[in-house]
Amino acid sequence: MKSPDIRHIMKNYGIVIAFIFICIILSILSPVFLTKINIINIVRQTSIYGIMAVGMTFVILTGGIDLSVGSLLAVSGVACAGMLKAGYGPFPAFIVTILVGTFFGLVNGFIINAGKITPFVVTLGMMSIARGLTMLYTKGYPISGFDEGFRKIGGGYFIGIPVPIIIFMVTVVLAWLILTQTRLGRYTYAIGGNEETVRLSGINAPFFKTLIYGISGLTAGISALILTSRLNSAETIAGTGYELDVIAAVVIGGTSLSGGRGAIWGTFIGALLIGVINNGMNLLGITAYFQLVVKGIIIIGAVLLDRLRD
Amino acid sequence: MSTLLQMNGISKSFPGVRALSNVNFDLQKGEVHALVGENGAGKSTLMKILSGMYQADEGEIELNGEILRKTGLRDMLKAGISVIYQELNLISHLTIAENIFLGREPRHKSGLIDWKTMYAHVEELMASFKIDLNPRAKVYTISPAFQQVVEIVKALSLNSEILVMDEPTAPLTGNEVDRLFDIIANLKSQGVSIIYISHRLEELQHVADRVTVLRDGQCITTKPLSELSTNEIIHHMVGRHLTEQYPHADITLGEELLRVENLTKKGLCRDVNFSVKSGEIVGFTGLVGAGRTEIMELIYGHRKKDSGKIIFRGEEINMRTPRDAVQKGIGLIPEERKKQGLILGLSVFDNAAITVLERFSRFGFLQRKVITKKVKDMIRDIDIKTPSTNQLTQNLSGGNQQKVVLSKWFIRDCNLYIFDEPTRGIDVGAKVEIYKLMQSLAGEGAGIIMVSSELTEIMNMSDRIEVVFDGRIVKEFTKDETDEEEVMEYSLGLREKDVPA
Ligand SMILES: Nc1ncnc2c1ncn2[C@@H]1O[C@H](COP(=O)(O)OP(=O)(O)OP(=O)(O)O)[C@@H](O)[C@H]1O
Ligand SMILES: [Mg+2]
Numbered sequence: 168m169k170s171p172d173i174r175h176i177m178k179n180y181g182i183v184i185a186f187i188f189i190c191i192i193l194s195i196l197s198p199v200f201l202t203k204i205n206i207i208n209i210v211r212q213t214s215i216y217g218i219m220a221v222g223m224t225f226v227i228l229t230g231g232i233d234l235s236v237g238s239l240l241a242v243s244g245v246a247c248a249g250m251l252k253a254g255y256g257p258f259p260a261f262i263v264t265i266l267v268g269t270f271f272g273l274v275n276g277f278i279i280n281a282g283k284i285t286p287f288v289v290t291l292g293m294m295s296i297a298r299g300l301t302m303l304y305t306k307g308y309p310i311s312g313f314d315e316g317f318r319k320i321g322g323g324y325f326i327g328i329p330v331p332i333i334i335f336m337v338t339v340v341l342a343w344l345i346l347t348q349t350r351l352g353r354y355t356y357a358i359g360g361n362e363e364t365v366r367l368s369g370i371n372a373p374f375f376k377t378l379i380y381g382i383s384g385l386t387a388g389i390s391a392l393i394l395t396s397r398l399n400s401a402e403t404i405a406g407t408g409y410e411l412d413v414i415a416a417v418v419i420g421g422t423s424l425s426g427g428r429g430a431i432w433g434t435f436i437g438a439l440l441i442g443v444i445n446n447g448m449n450l451l452g453i454t455a456y457f458q459l460v461v462k463g464i465i466i467i468g469a470v471l472l473d474r475l476r477d
Numbered sequence: 478m479s480t481l482l483q484m485n486g487i488s489k490s491f492p493g494v495r496a497l498s499n500v501n502f503d504l505q506k507g508e509v510h511a512l513v514g515e516n517g518a519g520k521s522t523l524m525k526i527l528s529g530m531y532q533a534d535e536g537e538i539e540l541n542g543e544i545l546r547k548t549g550l551r552d553m554l555k556a557g558i559s560v561i562y563q564e565l566n567l568i569s570h571l572t573i574a575e576n577i578f579l580g581r582e583p584r585h586k587s588g589l590i591d592w593k594t595m596y597a598h599v600e601e602l603m604a605s606f607k608i609d610l611n612p613r614a615k616v617y618t619i620s621p622a623f624q625q626v627v628e629i630v631k632a633l634s635l636n637s638e639i640l641v642m643d644e645p646t647a648p649l650t651g652n653e654v655d656r657l658f659d660i661i662a663n664l665k666s667q668g669v670s671i672i673y674i675s676h677r678l679e680e681l682q683h684v685a686d687r688v689t690v691l692r693d694g695q696c697i698t699t700k701p702l703s704e705l706s707t708n709e710i711i712h713h714m715v716g717r718h719l720t721e722q723y724p725h726a727d728i729t730l731g732e733e734l735l736r737v738e739n740l741t742k743k744g745l746c747r748d749v750n751f752s753v754k755s756g757e758i759v760g761f762t763g764l765v766g767a768g769r770t771e772i773m774e775l776i777y778g779h780r781k782k783d784s785g786k787i788i789f790r791g792e793e794i795n796m797r798t799p800r801d802a803v804q805k806g807i808g809l810i811p812e813e814r815k816k817q818g819l820i821l822g823l824s825v826f827d828n829a830a831i832t833v834l835e836r837f838s839r840f841g842f843l844q845r846k847v848i849t850k851k852v853k854d855m856i857r858d859i860d861i862k863t864p865s866t867n868q869l870t871q872n873l874s875g876g877n878q879q880k881v882v883l884s885k886w887f888i889r890d891c892n893l894y895i896f897d898e899p900t901r902g903i904d905v906g907a908k909v910e911i912y913k914l915m916q917s918l919a920g921e922g923a924g925i926i927m928v929s930s931e932l933t934e935i936m937n938m939s940d941r942i943e944v945v946f947d948g949r950i951v952k953e954f955t956k957d958e959t960d961e962e963e964v965m966e967y968s969l970g971l972r973e974k975d976v977p978a
Contacts, residue, residue: 349841350834357831360820367817368778368831368885369803427822 182421182433186440193447200450207329209245212388213442214335216409217435220416221342222272222386224434225379227417228346230359230426231286233383235275236413238297240406243268243391245301248310248401257317264395265388271297272384276377286380294410302403311400321397331393338386343431355379359426416441416461419469480542481506481525481670482558482639486702487536489522491872493864495695496522499536507670509661511702512679514691515714515904516876517862520674521690524641528560529553534776536935559632560641563875567624569617572598576616602630604676607664620766622653629660640664641672644875646680650764650930651965654899658683676876677931678707690714715906723937724909726916730940731755734924735893737776740785741899745771746948749785753893753924758915760939761928763968768948769928770812773895775853777809780800790892806892808832810882810899812928818882821871825863826852826880828870834888855884859910875902887914894918897928906970912938932961945971 193200205344219236226384246267250260271293278289323330347350357365365372387406395401420437422429444465446459482504489497490610497519504510512520525531527538538545540556567576574596575582583591583598599612608626616624616770625645632640635917646654661671661684673684681688681702689699690713697713698705711719733754740749746768753759761769775781776787778796786793789805799809811817814846819828829852837844837851854867863873870881870922879902886894896915900908919925929935935942942968944955952967966972 192794304910348843348844350838351841353827353831353834353843354822357820357827360822361816363817364820365831367777367799367809367811369800369808370831370835371798427820 172413176277182419182436182440183330186436186443189440189443189447190267193443193450197447197450202449205446205450206333209215209330209442210297210332210335210439212446213438214331215336215394216330216412217416217438217442218338218393219383219386219409219413220420220434220438221338222383222429223413224420224422224429224431225346226286226383227414227422227424228355228359228426229376229379230362231279232290232382232414233272233275233286233380234410234422235293235297236387237386237406237409238294238301238385239387240391240394240409240464241301241401241403242271242304243388243394244295244401244405245304245310247391247395248313249304251313252310252315257314257320260317261392264392265385269337269385269386272387273377273381274379275384278379279293279326279380280373290459295427298403298407301383305401305403307403309402310423311398312397313399318396318399321393323397323443331397334393338389339431339435344397346431351375351378355429356427359423359428361427411462411466412441412445415466415469418466479506480504481540482778483539484523484527485537485539487523487533487538489526489531489534491520493868495694497526497533500691500694502696503698504670504672505686506670507665507668508686509665509673509684511673511675511685512691513678513681513688513710513714514697516880516902516907517696517874517903518691518714520691521643522873523881524560524643524674525671527553527558527641529558529640530560537865538692543740554635557636557638559635559637559639559644560642561625561628561632561643563644563647563770567627570615572613572615572879573610573630573638574612574808575626577602577612577634581872586900599630599634602634605755606630606633606660606667608660615691620653621648622656625649626660627665637669639672641674644676644902645673646677647928648765648898650653650762650968651932652764652969654680659730661950676902678905681707681710692716711905711922714904719906719909720926722905722909723934724913724916726913726920728756728916728919729924730757734790735776736788738786738788740772740775740787741783742771742775742780743783744948745780746775746945749948749950751943751950751953753926755892756919756926756938757921758919758927758938760935760942761926761945762930762932762935762942762964763945765930765936767944767945767968770897772811772945773897773926773928776802777895779809783876791899799973803832803891804863806890807895808886808889808891808893809895810897812888812897812901814882814901818885819870819878822869824867825856825861825873825881826866829855829866829884829888832885834890845909851888852884855888859884859887859914860907878902879903880907883911883914887918890922893924893926895926895928898930900929900931900934901928908934932964936961936964945967 199205199381221320223233223236234438247260247264250263260348275290275293276282279453280285320330325333346355354370358372358376415432416438418424419440480503484502486568487500500523514520522531526533529548529552532548538548577599578595583594585591596612608630610626649657656739658848664671685702687699687701688705688710690697690710697775712906731754733752736752738750741747749772775782776799778798788869795803802879830848833848834843837848849866859880862877870878883899900911915925925939940956942964943950944952944964946968947970
């Protein structure tokens, strides 16, 4: 959304500046950082949770949150693997994976609206339910080994660009279109801004909210496809802790946790920023444990900055 | 009298708007100085500069002859300036006294709150200004009028010498307004100076000593009230003569559009019966809290009724949500614009168009051109002051925000419009435009229900008047059958026994 508010613009530039700044520092600290291979690697890594961050942007714009995305990824992933192992081709598997993600997302939305329960609680519950279902289905064992065709989704190239990156870009552009040019998009902002006003304006807010959790589930399904294909395996623990990176990308991208304010391009850069930080810390040999600490600090810092500017 | 406060050459700009240019304003000790002007003239901005909420781009503030160097919020509060904003800032589940002493509660040595001292202090304050309120009452139990009084007491407890009231009477009805005036007179006699903002110009006669008129951010005139007639004030405000405050329209009434039978909701209203014809404007009056808004919310499906029938265009309907009502062709302009009417963080476009996005989209994609034209027409018709359709509504002046809420429903064709306090905070000139729009909607066959606390507006604009008292319609009048005094008596419940229960 265009806004003449100078502070708003400053804030959005803030993240771009931070992004460039961190890139410069990393390229000084590590000679590998700016190589083509590494850059492609970063974006490809980013794609998986970047796509989910796109769905999460919708949810957070309405003032909600979806903690279940990591588990939805896992459950869609095993659904995909199950289909493939049962002998269905990549295309039916593809459809079912996405449907499973979307279905669980819609269930989130339905319970939130019908039961008038806060999204935090419902999706926290779903995080556990979906993970549990995944484990029940796989009995804890990974399902691996798929044919060449399917593995192209995560590992292939199209006009020289890794397929996951292309899917990520397409998702971002579609989301941008939806948010700025469609009814659903404008309602998303409006619901986050003031839900009571939206309802009094004669709009079926619960319906659109449900749809939006469906979108979040849908993006988890897409990511599940990429991850399963790339690893050539659907793991029970896939996506554990992803909600952290996903929510962080959205928040760092300037979308307000209280809803109604934010933009998809912010999420895009936010996701890249997380990717760069993850990659940089790996290059610099920082342990995974310490990486978690750093990421947590970054999330709190981003929200704090958001508050201070209000 | 001596000059207490002087604001010299104050200018203030926002992106795309010059809100104030070179404004001079002064306040004498113990006077009530009225500040009037059209919506967006800069009244609230001037007062926000005085309260330290905004900093002026140019100009200076002099208090007791000394130029203030620091003009932050705390500095101004310390200097004895308190502002009562139109949006009340009380915490409804705390008591009156707790609200008044919020953040500076008297304490025992142990650090625990000294309730005794607190209540005693508040009682004393109230007594000295002849205010009759129980400091132990929770704020949500008292009416908006008294909440306003609590804000005043809060200001007094800070020993404020200067009190700014930004549209204090907007949510109040007749006798509540009178009570506020009594309190103001009392304050004055004790040497408190008051800056009083209002769009109800007839009130000025009762309270103001001097009047300053702002127009487009400039000071047009400052004069003693005795030297200005209401018409002159209006002329200064809008820059032209206003021929009629209440336009007249001859509209032939059509068939019955809405009929409400024995509408009842426990604790809110009972046995409400009335009807609206096509082309008719039905006015609802009564005290704040009488149940007018609640009756409208029941019809609109925002609340669930216990019993009774709602018959709309010949068919009994049962609205479960506002969406059902809107689909049937009913639109409600809610009373509380910030909580229910607007999405403050979104633009004028997003707010005004929200009711028609569904109608003007193809495969979910918005027909922006069509919608933008509609919004721009609306901005022109009711003169919404905004630099562009992209301006966030939170940056508009109060009256212009209200106009955006109205345009939401003017833009959509409805069969029945329910306007709850449509002209609250709207200036005299714009009111006329809004009345005309209402009449043209009626002329096209829509029915209109207008709930208003402004009796003159009800008397002049309605074809029929329903008086609500204590959740019931106690009297129905047709136009010209009655006068303000009689309506008032019914609103106060003084003559309700005439009515069969
Ligand atoms: N924070 C802001 N950002 C941008 N523009 C602003 C802001 N505050 C006020 N304005 C603009 O400044 C002008 C003066 O506004 P102000 O609120 O002082 O008007 P007002 O005289 O109080 O009007 P009303 O009678 O409608 O309350 C308006 O055009 C308004 O849109
Ligand atoms: Mg104002």
